[in-house]
Amino acid sequence: MSYFHSVTLDKDRCRGCTNCIKRCPTEAIRVRDGKARIINERCIDCGECIRVCPYHAKLAVTDSLDMMKNFKYKIALPAPSLYGQFRDLTINQILSALLDIGFDEVFEVAYAAEIVSKFTREALAKGNLKKPVISSACPAVVRLVQIKFPSLIDNLLDICSPMDTAAILAKKEAIKKTGLNEEEIGVFFISPCAAKVTSGKNPIGIEKSKIDGVFSMKEIYGLIIEKAKTTVVRDLSKASMIGVGWANSGGEAFGTFTENSIYVDGIHNVVDILEEIELGKLNDLDFFEGLACIGGCIGGPLTVENNFVAKNRIRKLTEKLPKREEPMFDEKDIDFEEVKWKKKIEKSEVMKLDKDISKALEMMKQIDTQYKALPGLDCGSCGSPTCRALAEDIVKGYATEYDCIFILKDKIKNLSQELNELAGKIPPVLSEGKE
Numbered sequence: 384m385s386y387f388h389s390v391t392l393d394k395d396r397c398r399g400c401t402n403c404i405k406r407c408p409t410e411a412i413r414v415r416d417g418k419a420r421i422i423n424e425r426c427i428d429c430g431e432c433i434r435v436c437p438y439h440a441k442l443a444v445t446d447s448l449d450m451m452k453n454f455k456y457k458i459a460l461p462a463p464s465l466y467g468q469f470r471d472l473t474i475n476q477i478l479s480a481l482l483d484i485g486f487d488e489v490f491e492v493a494y495a496a497e498i499v500s501k502f503t504r505e506a507l508a509k510g511n512l513k514k515p516v517i518s519s520a521c522p523a524v525v526r527l528v529q530i531k532f533p534s535l536i537d538n539l540l541d542i543c544s545p546m547d548t549a550a551i552l553a554k555k556e557a558i559k560k561t562g563l564n565e566e567e568i569g570v571f572f573i574s575p576c577a578a579k580v581t582s583g584k585n586p587i588g589i590e591k592s593k594i595d596g597v598f599s600m601k602e603i604y605g606l607i608i609e610k611a612k613t614t615v616v617r618d619l620s621k622a623s624m625i626g627v628g629w630a631n632s633g634g635e636a637f638g639t640f641t642e643n644s645i646y647v648d649g650i651h652n653v654v655d656i657l658e659e660i661e662l663g664k665l666n667d668l669d670f671f672e673g674l675a676c677i678g679g680c681i682g683g684p685l686t687v688e689n690n691f692v693a694k695n696r697i698r699k700l701t702e703k704l705p706k707r708e709e710p711m712f713d714e715k716d717i718d719f720e721e722v723k724w725k726k727k728i729e730k731s732e733v734m735k736l737d738k739d740i741s742k743a744l745e746m747m748k749q750i751d752t753q754y755k756a757l758p759g760l761d762c763g764s765c766g767s768p769t770c771r772a773l774a775e776d777i778v779k780g781y782a783t784e785y786d787c788i789f790i791l792k793d794k795i796k797n798l799s800q801e802l803n804e805l806a807g808k809i810p811p812v813l814s815e816g817k818e
């Protein structure tokens with residue numbers, strides 16, 4: 384089965400400006416024939432290209448709200464970052480408005496995040512995890528590790544994300560409460576990003592996600608604003624400061640109660656830290672929280688509010704929430720084994736030049752030679768993100784050296800010189816008196 388990607392290209396809108404190719408952390412985009420192309424096997428759905436495209440040609444495909452009609456009982460799973468999107472709404476107003484939109488129940492992902500924090504603390508305390516433990520909450524980062532840093536797969540925290548944990552709990556509770564079959568209950572995540580849409584369809588660490596659909600936060604935002612005007616506010620929220628704090632970068636690391644941890648946001652900053660970890664420079668670190676978006680999930684490409692404003696709102700909201708250290712959940716409702724990964728993350732081979740090591744070495748030599756012949760300006764005019772990437776594309780047969788405008792210019796100059804010289808030549812039979 385092919386791997387679903389939420390990030391897609393609207394070809395008609397693309398002008399081939401090359402803005403996106405340079406921002407992609409896995410060099411997954413090329414511009415050919417005046418249009419961008421995504422190399423699907425390399426795409427991590429981080430949404431960086433969505434943010435930088437000036438023509439809105441990169442999109443995040445999400446599920447349609449019509450999907451709700453297929454289920455008898457519908458549960459909304461709001462991401463903690465949703466709470467930072469509204470200027471004047473309280474958490475309970477937001478949750479009540481969600482019920483008025485047509486959901487039968489809301490289950491806060493922030494509440495599940497608290498449970499994940501508790502299980503993470505317990506797993507860290509056992510001391511048998513490979514250090515530094517790398518957070519697996521951001522699916523874009525998990526896929527980045529899989530594609531670009533496969534040697535770090537064993538460092539990933541093997542616990543389901545708050546989204547998947549919330550879905551497991553919400554479905555279980557709803558079955559008990561309603562007596563319906565699992566298939567009759569629809570669980571819908573309200574997502575700040577494309578990466579979560581993708582991970583709903585290609586679950587991480589488990590065979591099948593309990594998520595039935597992923598809706599865009601942007602799409603739900605307007606509906607909440609509308610319904611909040613008239614909603615009867617109910618006391619629905621049970622999340623604490625730790626769970627809601629996951630919306631901002633550093634929230635998850637804080638919930639580990641480990642001082643020896645770092646958190647980094649922005650996919651390129653995450654790449655820098657993963658390089659350090661791969662080189663063994665951070666072996667003394669306990670926990671690393673890396674998030675693809677600037678500021679954390681409040682900076683996701685499907686959010687509405689400016690990430691700095693949203694970050695401040697989350698901070699203010701958490702100040703008013705209970706600071707309890709242990710989640711209120713009943714131990715009988717969920718145990719660690721239910722949220723522990725059941726499926727190993729496979730190493731991706733996509734960055735390898737060839738499976739055969741001698742062939743790969745030969746290609747590497749050719750790439751080095753080809754690279755030396757290029758100007759080294761990394762201008763992107765060739766449609767590849769760097770001169771090195773163009774050299775690789777040439778060796779793989781996907782491009783030619785004349786895609787480089789500087790090489791093409793030199794070639795034209797040499798050809799025109801040759802033409803000039805040839806034009807001055809006169810055949811011997813016509814060159815009277817000339818020796």
Ligand code: SF4
Nearest residue numbers: 397398400401403436
């Ligand atoms: S940023 Fe990328 S997708 Fe957008 S117009 Fe430019 S080349 Fe096309």
Ligand code: SF4
Nearest residue numbers: 521576675676680683
């Ligand atoms: S940081 Fe959060 S919003 Fe951004 S890609 Fe990762 S999970 Fe999605």
